[in-house]
Each structure stands twice: as C-alpha cells, then as structure tokens.
Amino acid sequence: MSETMGSGRGPAGSPPVTEQVVGQLQGADTRLMTIMESLIRHLHGFVEDVRPTAAEWEAGLAFLARTGSFCTPTRQEFVLLSDMLGLTTLVDDVNNQGPADMTPSSVEGPFHSVAPPRELGDLIAAGPEWGRAESAVIHGTVQDCHGNRLPGAILDVWQADDKGHYDTQDAEQPEGNLRGLFTTDENGEYWFRTVKPASYPVPMDGPAGDMLRAMGRHPMRPGHLHIRVEAAGHHTLTTHVFVNDDPYLDSDAAFAVKPEIIVDFEPREDQASIERYGMDGPYLDVTFDIRLATESEMKR
Amino acid sequence: MSETMGSGRGPAGSPPVTEQVVGQLQGADTRLMTIMESLIRHLHGFVEDVRPTAAEWEAGLAFLARTGSFCTPTRQEFVLLSDMLGLTTLVDDVNNQGPADMTPSSVEGPFHSVAPPRELGDLIAAGPEWGRAESAVIHGTVQDCHGNRLPGAILDVWQADDKGHYDTQDAEQPEGNLRGLFTTDENGEYWFRTVKPASYPVPMDGPAGDMLRAMGRHPMRPGHLHIRVEAAGHHTLTTHVFVNDDPYLDSDAAFAVKPEIIVDFEPREDQASIERYGMDGPYLDVTFDIRLATESEMKR
Structure with a gap:
C-alpha cells in the first residue's frame, strides 16, 4: 500500500491523490x-489553486x-459553455494552424445546415430582411498560399439577418434563406448578394447565461457571415467574416474574432x-x- | 483591438484566446x-496539452x-464523476489539514442521513444482516491532539451491511439501521456493536460507469464505516474506518483510503x-x- 498511499508528491509537486x-x-485506449x-x-491543479470549500465544490x-x-436534442448547453469560455476557439485553433498567409479559421458555431446551391451573383436574402x-455584395477570390x-x-455561406436570426430560428424566413453554396469561376472568383448581418445575443435563459452575468459579461456576438471553403487538395477552411464597425468586435461572447477576418462594408x-x-441602388461592398x-x- | 486580439502570449505562454x-x-464577486x-x-491548458480533435471535443x-x-433529485452523477476522479478527496483534503497527530479526514459520501441516538454499547445492526x-465491536477514545x-x-456513525447496502437503499433494512449517534463517556470512550461492513460497487449504469470501464478500473469501494465526530471547541471530523483485509484498499474507486484510518478486525x-x-459468541474487535x-x- 505504501506505493499508492504514500505522502510523496508527484510531478510539479502534485498531491498524492493525484498520483x-x-x-x-x-484502459486499452492509449489516446483516451x-x-x-x-x-x-x-482538474486537480485547479482544486489545489483555488482550494474550494465543500460548499463551493457542491455549487x-x-x-x-x-x-x-x-x-435537449436541439440545444447543447455544454457547447455554449465551451463557446463562452473560449474553449471552442482554442480547440479550433489547435486543429487549424497553417502558413502565415492562410486565412485563419474560426469556429463553426451551431447554426450550420445544408445550404441550397446557388449561381454566382445570386441574392441569398429572400426573406423579409430584403x-x-x-444590401451588400460580398466578393473575392479563393487562392492557395502562393497566389494561385x-x-x-466550393463556398458554403450562412448568416443571420438584420435582426440576428438564422432561418432555422425564424418562421418568417423561408428555408435556406441567407444560405448558399457557390462555386468559384475559372478565375477563382466568387460574388453574391445579401444583407448586412447584425450582432445578436447568445441564449441567456440557462446556466451559460447565468455564468455570463456572474462574470459581468454581455451575451453579444458581433455581426458576421460564416464561410466554409472546400477546394481539391486543400485543407477545408471554416471561418467567419466580421463587420468592421460592430461595437462588439472587441468582446465577442464566443471569442471568434481575428484581425484578418474583419472586413469593411464600404458604401457604393x-x-x-x-x-x-x-443592385437597384446604393449598397455595401465587401472584398x-x-x-x-x-x-x-x-x-x- | 490590438490589445485583446494580438498574438502575444500570456503567463506561462498561454495562448491569446486564454488572455x-x-x-x-x-464580475463583482472577486472570489468567483x-x-x-x-x-x-x-481548461485551456488541458486543451493545449492534448490538442483534441473537433470530434474528440464534441464527444x-x-x-x-x-x-x-x-x-435526478436523488442521483447526482457529476458528484460520482468527482468522486471517481479523486476530486472529492482532494477538495476534502485542502479543507481539512491539521496537526500531524490529527486523525485524517475522508470524504462524507452520498449516504449520510439523520441517525437515531443510541446508548454506548448498543447494537446498530438490527436488520437481516445480524x-x-x-459481528464486531468498535471501540476507542476521542482525544485532542495533546492526549486529552x-x-x-458526539459520534455519528453510518455503514453498509455485509452485502454493501445502506438502509436507504434496501427495503429489507429497518430505517436507521447501521446508523447511530453516540456520546463519549466521562473518559472520552465510546463503544458499540455492529457487523463487519463489506466492499460494494458504485453505480455503473451511467456515464461514470462508462468512464471507469474506459479507464480499465473496477467500481469497488473497500468495506468501511463512516464516522463524523463533533466536540465543543474542535474542528468537526468526517472520516472513514476501513477494514484492513479488504482486497480493494489499494484501489478504492473513490480514493478515500489513508493508512491511519485502516483498522484490524481482530477475532476474539x-x-x-x-x-x-x-456478545453471544466470538466476534471481531476493532480499536x-x-x-x-x-x-x-x-x-x-
């Protein structure tokens, strides 16, 4: 018994119970x-650091x-906790480190669903938001890290409307609204028409909301589009495109903002x-x- | 934005998202x-160490x-996870460090309930186990750390029977069976009669059981009594008394065993x-x- 119950401390002075x-x-699964x-x-290090009382631990x-x-089948509150603590972003980061020139990834979030195929130039906003x-035009190129x-x-695009709602949350939006699958042309270019996305709050009616309030934080995510890009022979990129005049860019509740994926919505x-x-009049132009x-x- | 989204790393090389x-x-609650x-x-350190894939994190x-x-109101599976990962023991340890001569504490566990007051010498085993x-006699003294x-x-005692069941889990046992409140006499002595407790498994039908199986661990707790001792002017002690010939002493599923609280059940x-x-015949004597x-x- 002395081997397992001795008082000697382990690596980095860990307590005997940790060892x-x-x-x-x-177990047989070495990765696990x-x-x-x-x-x-x-977790033991956390307990040693904060020395929770029995009542704190129970809480x-x-x-x-x-x-x-x-x-529930449609709400995973632990995913929301992971998002609000920056863990989802960190997991995304450790799995998507590439060359300095690569567009950085950002978390997928819970609102992806199958998007309708569209033609370049199509309007993806066919609901009451239009x-x-x-209105906005989003356009650009898809390249490799050497300028080719x-x-x-294939670009898979999804976004919330000007009230911060996705089609799957909003009975007034037609199915597939503000979503689309686009294919770059022979020059590697894409373009489509939409509306400027708005900032929106994450759900605050559960424990994640309680946690945000206790931490003195707001629930807002800055306005953004999601884009997933697949190209043969390349690492699939899932990222956000953030609106550069959004007041929540510095305090995104999900910590998904990176400087390289903030864009101007330039009036034209x-x-x-x-x-x-x-377009039928002035619009916002995004490259x-x-x-x-x-x-x-x-x-x- | 550069302050919060720069690429500089924080204390101990933590990633920018952690900072x-x-x-x-x-928040206003500084302890929180x-x-x-x-x-x-x-948690961020854990992610940096193991670099989970998106699928692993989701799992x-x-x-x-x-x-x-x-x-449920009567089953808190997260408490069981905490127990099985040694966290409950560590929380107990950080809150109950005393002089070297103090009897070490051990976790309370989920089976405490209000015990009936008893006279010294009473038999607490009145169910089918008797x-x-x-049969056993448990006796000893309660002292301070200077020999006084x-x-x-007041000793509050609870234990499982020879099949590893507490009265609250077993319809065949009368209420309050294998429980008792005793008061030390003028010499600080206590004694009572009972049966030798058996080792028993923790619940294996939920996620904690799945976790134990994945870790290649058994669910057994070595046979033990629980004792909580209160004395005026003293720190209340909650501890276990373990049976020294139990095969699971070295691998208690709840990591509650400490050398000082293992006792002989000596045949008399x-x-x-x-x-x-x-007694009405041979018994096991425990000091x-x-x-x-x-x-x-x-x-x-």
Whole structure:
C-alpha cells in the first residue's frame, strides 16, 4: 500500500491523490488514457489553486447538473459553455494552424445546415430582411498560399439577418434563406448578394447565461457571415467574416474574432458599381479574399 | 483591438484566446472571478496539452450532456464523476489539514442521513444482516491532539451491511439501521456493536460507469464505516474506518483510503471479552482512537 498511499508528491509537486488517480489509469485506449491523465492533472491543479470549500465544490457540481438539465436534442448547453469560455476557439485553433498567409479559421458555431446551391451573383436574402436591411455584395477570390487562384472551390455561406436570426430560428424566413453554396469561376472568383448581418445575443435563459452575468459579461456576438471553403487538395477552411464597425468586435461572447477576418462594408453609390452587380441602388461592398493551405502545409 | 486580439502570449505562454477570456472577467464577486480565472487557465491548458480533435471535443461535451441526463433529485452523477476522479478527496483534503497527530479526514459520501441516538454499547445492526454477518465491536477514545480525552463528543456513525447496502437503499433494512449517534463517556470512550461492513460497487449504469470501464478500473469501494465526530471547541471530523483485509484498499474507486484510518478486525474468542461487550459468541474487535484538532490548530 505504501506505493499508492504514500505522502510523496508527484510531478510539479502534485498531491498524492493525484498520483493515485493517474496510477489507476489502465484502459486499452492509449489516446483516451493520455486525455484522462491530462484532464485529471489539470482538474486537480485547479482544486489545489483555488482550494474550494465543500460548499463551493457542491455549487459547481450543481451548476453542471443544471447545465445538463438544459440540454435537449436541439440545444447543447455544454457547447455554449465551451463557446463562452473560449474553449471552442482554442480547440479550433489547435486543429487549424497553417502558413502565415492562410486565412485563419474560426469556429463553426451551431447554426450550420445544408445550404441550397446557388449561381454566382445570386441574392441569398429572400426573406423579409430584403428591403428592410442594408444590401451588400460580398466578393473575392479563393487562392492557395502562393497566389494561385483556385477555380471550382466550393463556398458554403450562412448568416443571420438584420435582426440576428438564422432561418432555422425564424418562421418568417423561408428555408435556406441567407444560405448558399457557390462555386468559384475559372478565375477563382466568387460574388453574391445579401444583407448586412447584425450582432445578436447568445441564449441567456440557462446556466451559460447565468455564468455570463456572474462574470459581468454581455451575451453579444458581433455581426458576421460564416464561410466554409472546400477546394481539391486543400485543407477545408471554416471561418467567419466580421463587420468592421460592430461595437462588439472587441468582446465577442464566443471569442471568434481575428484581425484578418474583419472586413469593411464600404458604401457604393456609383452607377457603374450598382449595375455591375445588378443592385437597384446604393449598397455595401465587401472584398474578402480567401487563402487556403494544402493539407501538407498544415501544422500538426 | 490590438490589445485583446494580438498574438502575444500570456503567463506561462498561454495562448491569446486564454488572455482574451480572462481579460473579460469583470464580475463583482472577486472570489468567483478568482475561481473562474483558474478554471479558464486550467481548461485551456488541458486543451493545449492534448490538442483534441473537433470530434474528440464534441464527444467530451456529449459525455457531459449525457451525465446531466442521469441527474435526478436523488442521483447526482457529476458528484460520482468527482468522486471517481479523486476530486472529492482532494477538495476534502485542502479543507481539512491539521496537526500531524490529527486523525485524517475522508470524504462524507452520498449516504449520510439523520441517525437515531443510541446508548454506548448498543447494537446498530438490527436488520437481516445480524446473525448472517460477522459481528464486531468498535471501540476507542476521542482525544485532542495533546492526549486529552474528550467526554461528551458526539459520534455519528453510518455503514453498509455485509452485502454493501445502506438502509436507504434496501427495503429489507429497518430505517436507521447501521446508523447511530453516540456520546463519549466521562473518559472520552465510546463503544458499540455492529457487523463487519463489506466492499460494494458504485453505480455503473451511467456515464461514470462508462468512464471507469474506459479507464480499465473496477467500481469497488473497500468495506468501511463512516464516522463524523463533533466536540465543543474542535474542528468537526468526517472520516472513514476501513477494514484492513479488504482486497480493494489499494484501489478504492473513490480514493478515500489513508493508512491511519485502516483498522484490524481482530477475532476474539475469549469469554472475558465476549462478556465484556455482551456478545453471544466470538466476534471481531476493532480499536479506533480518534484525535481531533481545535479550529485554531487547523491549517488555512
């Protein structure tokens, strides 16, 4: 018994019970054992750092149980906790490190769904937001990290409307509204018409909302589009495109903002531009060029 | 924006997103902010260490949601996870560090309930286990850490039977069976009659069971009694008394075993001993002396 119950401390001065728990790991799945050892050491380190009282620990476990009680087939409150604590962004980051020139990835979020195929130039805003919101044209190129254009790349685009709602949350929007699948042309270019997305709050009626309030934080996500880009031979990129005049860029509740994916929505009033994109009046012009890495250029 | 979204790394080389999340902590409850900063740093450190794939992270969050779905008013599966990962023991340890001579604490567990007051020498085993199990006498003294006996100390005792069941889990046991409140006599002594407790498994039908199986661990807790001791002017001690010939002492699923709280169940067959405790034949004799610290002797 002395080996497992001695008072000697382990790596980095860990307490004996930490070494006992790690010492009992004997599962066959070595990846899972690696994950569990790290999880055990970090959770024990957390307890050693903050020295929670029994009442504090009980409150923490009750919070987790309450979070579980908010989970349904269509709402995963633990995903929301992960988003609000920056963990989803960090997991995304560790899996998507590429060359410096690559467009950075950003979290997918919970609102992706199958998008309708569209033609370049199509209007993806066919709901009540059209006519009500500022109209916009989003255009750019898809390239590799060496400046070569990528024809035939598939862009999967989804966004919320000017009230911050996705079609799947809003009975007034037609199915597939503000979504689209586009294919770059022979020059690796894409363009489509839409409306300027608005900032919106994450759900605040559950434990994640309680946590945000306790941390003194607001629930807002700055206005953004989501874009996923697939091109043969390249690492699929899932990212955001953020509106550069949004007041929440510095405090995105999901920590998904990166400087390279903030874009100008530039007002255009000249007739040549209006006609070029088939707009019926002034609009906001957005250039967003996307650079993909090959799988072998990605850092592992 | 450059302050919060720069690429500079923080303390111990933490990633920028970690500093962003910590930087958003602005709640009024400073204790909670301390806890959240440590939690954020440790969870981010865990992600940086194991670099989970998106699928692994999703599986982890799904595991937590499933754990939530097993929580009911009478079952808190997150408490069981905490127990099985040694976290409950560590929280107990950080809150109960006293002088070297103090009897070490051990976790309370989920089976405490209000015990019936008893007279010294009473038999607490009045259910079907009596006559079926090995009978035992538990006796000892309650002292301070300087050898002074403590008359009038209250012992709250609870245990499972020879099949590993507590009265609250077993319709065949009368209410209050294998529980008792005892008061030490003028010499600071206590004694009572019972049966030898058996090892038993924790619940394996939920996520905690899945986790134990994945870690290659068994669900057994070695046979034990629980004792909580209160004495005026002293720190209340909650501890276990473990049976020294139990095969699971080295691998308690809840990591509650400490060398000082393992005791011999010594067979006694001599008539003087049998008559002394009013037994009707051979029994197992257990001496367990308890040493309490004053509140001012406890380490904070």
